[in-house]
Structures are given as structure tokens and as C-alpha cells.
Amino acid sequence: MGLLTIIKKQKQKDKEIRCLVIGLDNSGKSTVVNRLLPEDEREEKITPTIGFQIKTFTIDNNFNINLWDVGGQNTLRPFWENYFNKTDVLIWCIDISLPIRFNESFTELKNLVVKNGDRIGYDCHVVVILNKIDLLEDEDETTNNLISNIEKQIQDSFNSENGGNVQNSVDIINKRREVDFVRCSAISGEGIDTIKEVIVSRISR
Secondary structure, three states: OOHHHHHHHHHHHHOEEEEEEEEOOOOOHHHHHHHHOOHHHOOOOOOOOOOEEEEEEEEOOOEEEEEEEEOOOOOOHHHHHHHOOOOOEEEEEEEOOOHHHHHHHHHHHHHHHHHOHHHHOOOOEEEEEEEOHHHOOOOOHHHHHHHHHHHHHHHHHHHOOOOHHHHHHHHHHHHHOOEEEEEOOOOOOOOHHHHHHHHHHHHHO
């Protein structure tokens, strides 16, 4: 294999972005993934993911995005950490229309990232998708306050004191990772382009 071939392969590899898409069951992960795909590759009917599925698409004929969509059922959550290897972007999906599950989602996200801090990689970027925005009433002050409160709770959950090594891990996360929040509707398509922009932006950071 010649040097130019090796360089070309490395450049192609550098433009591959592996995204791990996780979150609670019924948060809309698979629908978001489906919406991110080119229109002619989307499935008409989305069913809950049992295990995992991998979808790939290209942005601007330049970046190959590999989406690992992992099921969120209780029985599958213990296996989430098995998918962290070589993850560039961790996408956490929240059903913004179901406040009763917010605390469960916050706790799972926090425990997952803290527990796997070193395995995820120091440069892994965290993106929190606030999905199903279309199910909320028009974005008024109350809605905006709700969303702002969710974002604050997630940030605070990373900063909360748990003592011992856990706190040290949280400090490491805050120093080495940024968190982006994207409001979206996988049904209407609102915010989908923003998700793509955030995914690609991690390459230049």
C-alpha cells in the first residue's frame, strides 16, 4: 500500500463521526435517527429498537455520520456502556412532553456519563436532544421556562456533589466536555438541521 493511499484512507477515517444515540424508551430516538437520514432512505414506519441498529448518512459529501441507535428499555440499559468505544458524539434523547420521566432521564444520563467517563473519551461531545417539541403548546414564557429548567437540571446533575471518586469524575466531565441542547421535533423536522450542524461542529473543536 502506497503512502498516498494510506494518507487518503486516514483522511476518510478522520471524517467519520460515530454517534451513539441513547435515552429512555419511547423518547423518540429511532424517529430522530430516521429523520436525520436522506429523505429517500427514511422508513415509513418506525418500531421500537430491540438491541441496536446502525444507520449511516453523509453530510455535504464530506462527513460520514454513523448513528448507533440503541434501545432504551430497562432490560437493555445495563448494556449501554458496551457501545461507548470510539464514540465521538453522545446523543441523549429526552421526551420533552413527558415531565413525569424527566428525573429518570436525568439520573440515567448522569450515571452513564460519570460511570463511563474514561471509556467515552475526553473529547466526546454530549448533545441533549429535547424531542417532541411539537407536542407542547406554542412556545410561550412557560414553555421556555420549562426547557431552561431542564437544561439547568442536567448541568446541575453533572455538578452535584456525590463524594469520592464520583465527584472527581464529574469534575473531569465538566472540564473536558461541552453539552449542547437542541430542541427538535422528529415528526415535523424542526431542529433536525441543527442536530446535524452540532454533530459536524465537533470535528473542528
